[in-house]
Amino acid sequence: MITCIGAGPGHLDFLTRRGAELVSNADVVAGFDAVVDVVRPLLVQDQQVITMGYRDQVARLSEVAALHHAGQNCVVVFMGDIHFSGFQFLERVETACGHPVETVPGISSAQMLASRGRVCFDETTFLTFHRRGDLGPFKTHLRDVLRAGRNAIVIPRPWDFMPPDVATYLLSQSVSPAHPVEVWEHLSRAEAEWKGRLGELEGQTFSDMSILLIRALTPMPTGLEGER
Numbered sequence: 001m002i003t004c005i006g007a008g009p010g011h012l013d014f015l016t017r018r019g020a021e022l023v024s025n026a027d028v029v030a031g032f033d034a035v036v037d038v039v040r041p042l043l044v045q046d047q048q049v050i051t052m053g054y055r056d057q058v059a060r061l062s063e064v065a066a067l068h069h070a071g072q073n074c075v076v077v078f079m080g081d082i083h084f085s086g087f088q089f090l091e092r093v094e095t096a097c098g099h100p101v102e103t104v105p106g107i108s109s110a111q112m113l114a115s116r117g118r119v120c121f122d123e124t125t126f127l128t129f130h131r132r133g134d135l136g137p138f139k140t141h142l143r144d145v146l147r148a149g150r151n152a153i154v155i156p157r158p159w160d161f162m163p164p165d166v167a168t169y170l171l172s173q174s175v176s177p178a179h180p181v182e183v184w185e186h187l188s189r190a191e192a193e194w195k196g197r198l199g200e201l202e203g204q205t206f207s208d209m210s211i212l213l214i215r216a217l218t219p220m221p222t223g224l225e226g227e228r
């Protein structure tokens, strides 16, 4: 058996009980170093741990797949939720195994940011640029959701499409510089790393663990106005 589980982001408090149970009962626990570190307190004796980075992920995942095919119970831990900015890694796991695998959702950095920034999913579009391949369609989608009056929660791509590059792109597309923006680097902290307007974001520097909230210029009506 092999299962992919979402863990984090960044803290064990945001792992589901189901995910924790699967980690503790696995023969093999695999994932990127930083994500395996999050679940390390749950590891028990005799478990095999396979950590990886961007460069050796394909080779390490083929080791995991071989153990899975040999009958070991394997889990691959993903940062946050698999279903947001995790599908390319999932595809790598499935390519290594040669078949679809089970997934267990986790809590995403996007959900944490929605909670920190107090925005609801209904009025907010989630977009990730943290992916290989052509970013063009995702860039135009971001521009269009802002034009449509929605908020956007955006994962940038280290290091060629970071928050200031997101601003440069949007301003070049005539998106208003007045959009309120927050950049969070560590969602477990109480305050955003940076708060300002879209037009002030160029020239700022952030780490690869940053995520943006770009608010709509005008909040949508709640629909309950008439009841007040």
Ligand SMILES: C[S@@+](CC[C@H](N)C(=O)[O-])C[C@H]1O[C@@H](n2cnc3c(N)ncnc32)[C@H](O)[C@@H]1O
Residues within 6 Å of the ligand: 009, 010, 078, 079, 080, 081, 082, 083, 084, 085, 086, 107, 108, 109, 110, 130, 155, 156, 184, 185, 186, 187, 188, 208, 209, 210, 211
């Ligand atoms: C490949 S994406 C994976 C996202 C993940 N699947 C999720 O649901 O949060 C990794 C990016 O998520 C963002 N991220 C994840 N955890 C974060 C945290 N604790 N604080 C800020 N950003 C975070 C950063 O932009 C990071 O580079």
